[in-house]
Amino acid sequence: MTLLLPAVPDAVRSRTPSGCGRLSPVSTSRDGALDAPADGAPPTTDVLLARAAEGDQHAFAQVYDALSPAVFGTCLSVLRDRDHAAEVTQEVMVELWRTAARFEAERGSARTWALTLAHRRAVDRVRSVQSQRNRDQRALDEQGERPFDVVAEEVEDALDRERVRHCLDGLTPTQHEAVVLAYYGGRTYREVADELAAPLATVKSRIRDGLLRLRDCLGVMVA
Amino acid sequence: MSADDTAGTHGTDGTDVHDLIAAYALDAVDDVERRTVERLVARDARAAQELAELRATAALLGAARSTPPPPALRGDVLGAIARTPQAAAAAGVVGPGPADAGRVVTGRSTRHADRAPAGPARRPGRTTTWLAVAATALAAAAIPSALAVQQAQQTQRVEARAQAVTDLLADPGSVVVRSQVAGGGTAVGVLSDERALFTATGLAEPAEGREYQLWVLRDGEALSQGVVPDDGGRVEVISEDYRSGDGLAVTVEPAGGSEQPTTEPVVVLQPAQA
Structure with missing residues (x-):
């Protein structure tokens, strides 16, 4: 598309x-909760991601440090389970690495992209889990325990x-x-x-x- | 590519696809609707613009929940990427799939010049601090100095409170109890072994000269947790006195609070009996 x-x-x-x-x-x-203060002007996450797109794993480590709390928090808020949230966070971060070059070419915000992906993945997971749970525990769910x-x-x-x-x-x-x-x-x-x-x-x-x-x-x- | 002639595009069921953009931005549509919206956005500049804005808005909802991930995850991710080949830069050749679909839309439509995270962000957990500092500085600029000090203190409290709440919710042993409040509103308690979060929404405004007061109920005693600031019918209090098995109650008391409850509680939250 x-x-x-x-x-x-x-x-x-x-x-x-x-x-x-x-x-x-x-x-x-x-969109930059983690924006650096002006002093020193360290590279932005978008810049770091561009470096990561060239295979720079060190730069990607910094991307991880910058974005992982927001990604994990997004996943956790949807999944309500730290283990699931950590798994999805890993998926998202690896996807970020894998497609970093495309991301850079499109010049979007690394943060918004990462969080959009995180939410999508978390929702996909919660829906697959819930559809099963709904079959198994419909009655329980209807008691209002949510x-x-x-x-x-x-x-x-x-x-x-x-x-x-x-x-x-x-x-x-x-x-x-x-x-x-x-x-x-x-x-x-x-x-x-x-x-x-x-x-x-x-x-x-x-x-x-x-x-x-x-x-x-x-x-x-x-x- | 005119926006005007397509913004009102209707789906086969008569649904105005444009109206689904917001739900799409929240990932609140089904797969068919998802594709329908993506088709609209692909040809409608106005729709694309709106989606870009709403995507960025939704991302803020997620960012607001920033939480340090488990420390071990960092090594896992960095180990995984060392083994993961990267896709080429050319657009349109990277694999299909739901995740990719989401990415395409976002990457192309959400464009902005924000400086991206770096610096202090390298330590998870610094986020909150930095934001709080920033918010404080702005508040100080915006309002008289005496108020600014209050604002600074409040911001610190908010920050500490946010962390406490985060900790509470992350505690696998915490339980959630919920009850209607007499006079209006809903109360929810998150109860852990050593503290509790009490929140309520939709509370009626107390009568003139009255305030809500929170109590910890233990062994038939009521321990005051102080009056509860009511922010437009919404309250949130962390009780550090709370211990496993205690209840929580709110009464309406004369301004300043009482030493013991003088009225019937408007709500009582009790953990389920073991």
């Missing part, structure tokens, strides 16, 4: 944060990034619920609709409106 894009300058930049209590210096790092959702729903407050928390708090309760169930719960919007006994179109709107609102609050912009 080929994606055709307009001439997109390399920028996901912040809009002026709306009520997020942020100013531009951090907002420019919206540590997945409970934890996912309640630990936004545990986020080490208050910004995300702030913006999640800015969603309506129904948007919040739908986005959290979908992203952290690894559910399809149909599953979310079933879970909430809400119409499909309604849930789709909640996810869309909620994510758009998050985007605006977080100041994500692709210029």
